[in-house]
Amino acid sequence: MKTDILIIGAGISGTAIASALSAYDISLCVLEKTNDISSGASKANSGIVHAGYDARPGTLMAKFNVAGNALYPEMCERLDVPFRQCGSYVLAFCDEEVRELEKLKARGDANGVPELAIHTAEAVLANEAHVSPGVVAGLYAPTAGIVSPYELCIALMEHAMDNGAALFLETPVTAIERRKDRYLVRTPGRSFDAACVINCAGVHADEVHNMLLAPAFEIRPRRGEYFILDKYANGIAGRVIFQCPSKSGKGVLVSPTVHHNIIVGPNAEDIRERDATETTAEGLEEVWNSALKSIPELPRNQIITTFSGVRAEPSGDDFIIQDYPEAPGFIDVAGIKSPGLTAAPAFALFVEEMVRTFFGGLKKRKDYRAERRRMIRFQELSHRERAEQVKRDPLYGRIICRCEGVTEGEIVDLIHRNAGARTLDGVKRRARCGGGRCQGGFCAPRIIDILARELNLPKEEVCKDSSASRILTGETKGKDSAQ
Numbered sequence: 276m277k278t279d280i281l282i283i284g285a286g287i288s289g290t291a292i293a294s295a296l297s298a299y300d301i302s303l304c305v306l307e308k309t310n311d312i313s314s315g316a317s318k319a320n321s322g323i324v325h326a327g328y329d330a331r332p333g334t335l336m337a338k339f340n341v342a343g344n345a346l347y348p349e350m351c352e353r354l355d356v357p358f359r360q361c362g363s364y365v366l367a368f369c370d371e372e373v374r375e376l377e378k379l380k381a382r383g384d385a386n387g388v389p390e391l392a393i394h395t396a397e398a399v400l401a402n403e404a405h406v407s408p409g410v411v412a413g414l415y416a417p418t419a420g421i422v423s424p425y426e427l428c429i430a431l432m433e434h435a436m437d438n439g440a441a442l443f444l445e446t447p448v449t450a451i452e453r454r455k456d457r458y459l460v461r462t463p464g465r466s467f468d469a470a471c472v473i474n475c476a477g478v479h480a481d482e483v484h485n486m487l488l489a490p491a492f493e494i495r496p497r498r499g500e501y502f503i504l505d506k507y508a509n510g511i512a513g514r515v516i517f518q519c520p521s522k523s524g525k526g527v528l529v530s531p532t533v534h535h536n537i538i539v540g541p542n543a544e545d546i547r548e549r550d551a552t553e554t555t556a557e558g559l560e561e562v563w564n565s566a567l568k569s570i571p572e573l574p575r576n577q578i579i580t581t582f583s584g585v586r587a588e589p590s591g592d593d594f595i596i597q598d599y600p601e602a603p604g605f606i607d608v609a610g611i612k613s614p615g616l617t618a619a620p621a622f623a624l625f626v627e628e629m630v631r632t633f634f635g636g637l638k639k640r641k642d643y644r645a646e647r648r649r650m651i652r653f654q655e656l657s658h659r660e661r662a663e664q665v666k667r668d669p670l671y672g673r674i675i676c677r678c679e680g681v682t683e684g685e686i687v688d689l690i691h692r693n694a695g696a697r698t699l700d701g702v703k704r705r706a707r708c709g710g711g712r713c714q715g716g717f718c719a720p721r722i723i724d725i726l727a728r729e730l731n732l733p734k735e736e737v738c739k740d741s742s743a744s745r746i747l748t749g750e751t752k753g754k755d756s757a758q
């Protein structure tokens with residue numbers, strides 16, 4: 276298949292770049308090796324839109340963090356993605372940590388982070404009543420926010436597809452060759468012929484780079500583990516509560532989520548396997564004990580699930596966003612560790628500029644649509660709006676997920692949108708079904724029925740997440756079972 280631009284990887288880097296480039300009159304393909312968008316680090320992170328005081332001034336991380344943060348409110352409104360600018364605190368528990376806050380503030384000021392301030396313990400406790408009384412000061416950043424990272428990736432991809440981009444799932448890139456002035460990109464099923472290739476392969480970005488060019492950097496996997504607490508714990512933190520950063524990262528945070536849960540984590544563990552996203556008893560215990568230092572009353576009985584994500588730690592300790600004179604049109608977007616989620620909307624514009632230069636200019640699409648069709652979120656409607664919606668489409672009158680109040684109408688819609696759901700977890704990432712207290716105990720069988728019906732699949736072929744995660748093997752009371 277021939278295309279102008281080919282993007283490898285449908286995480287936040289690939290989808291943000293696809294969304295930005297979909298404004299132009301060019302053909303664009305996104306190749307993703309798994310069976311859904313946002314399957315790597317972009318689905319398993321803290322979901323924080325960082326203010327931008329962590330990164331060293333002068334780095335790409337610092338530049339794109341602050342610029343990306345500023346783009347979030349407009350982008351999330353335009354794409355109808357849940358986002359809240361709730362602000363953040365970094366807590367100090369001793370004089371040495373207060374000096375650390377001063378360094379962070381100076382760094383933030385140098386990076387251009389607006390309105391940073393160091394608050395006294397009294398001010399911190401007046402704003403966050405559940406923080407430990409041992410706190411002595413807090414660095415306040417009002418521009419920090421929270422977002423649903425996978426809903427954002429899905430919205431960006433849907434937006435790109437609404438504007439003509441093509442998505443190929445279960446399409447792992449296995450080889451790249453330069454052929455005259457174009458690239459032949461091989462996958463097990465088919466080959467693609469592209470003028471420009473953008474490597475957004477996350478923790479595998481060095482492997483993809485090495486398919487074409489001599490090794491230039493290394494990516495080391497570093498895992499972080501988390502707890503999610505039920506909505507009853509909501510109120511224990513109104514802002515993102517960080518501790519002072521250490522050598523291995525930003526430390527354990529306690530934060531509200533956009534869906535009114537509480538997230539607690541992550542730790543930082545260097546691992547060998549790049550896709551090892553299991554959680555460990557030791558790692559989770561470390562996270563919990565560390566979080567108690569910030570909020571001693573953290574309610575353990577409200578834990579509803581745990582997960583982990585793997586950071587792509589680059590050997591050079593900064594994002595690698597570059598092209599190469601020996602391979603014109605090949606662009607690496609690699610080593611996108613934290614704050615990659617925050618920075619992506621800004622570095623997508625930077626990559627857009629690189630692509631524009633490569634093609635010697637880009638023409639805007641005449642029929643470009645900047646906004647994504649809005650979702651109907653039944654729980655957020657007034658009683659009158661709900662009644663009207665059920666009248667228009669009776670499927671909105673059938674609640675499927677009781678914990679999150681999601682209707683059949685919403686599930687059917689998100690299956691049939693561009694970049695629609697194909698699996699149980701795909702539905703969960705798009706509409707929260709199975710993300711509540713029962714974790715899918717009640718709604719999973721009903722969602723399997725809906726997926727099978729809408730996608731015209733046998734129920735046995737509906738997967739939980741990856742294509743290896745089949746759920747059903749057959750009927751217990753079918754005609755072949757014992758009477």
Ligand SMILES: Cc1cc2nc3c(=O)[nH]c(=O)nc-3n(C[C@H](O)[C@H](O)[C@H](O)COP(=O)(O)OP(=O)(O)OC[C@H]3O[C@@H](n4cnc5c(N)ncnc54)[C@H](O)[C@@H]3O)c2cc1C
Nearest residue numbers: 284286287288308315316317320323448477499615616617
């Ligand atoms: C524990 C943790 C906490 C974090 N917290 C935050 C935070 O709060 N705020 C923030 O701003 N950032 C945070 N980050 C960083 C952020 O999550 C990452 O920077 C971002 O998700 C990286 O996105 P990506 O698209 O580059 O990579 P990924 O999301 O990993 O996407 C890469 C994609 O490429 C695909 N792929 C790989 N190889 C191939 C191939 N050969 N062919 C086809 N497809 C391929 C993968 O399947 C994957 O879908 C955190 C990261 C972690 C792990």
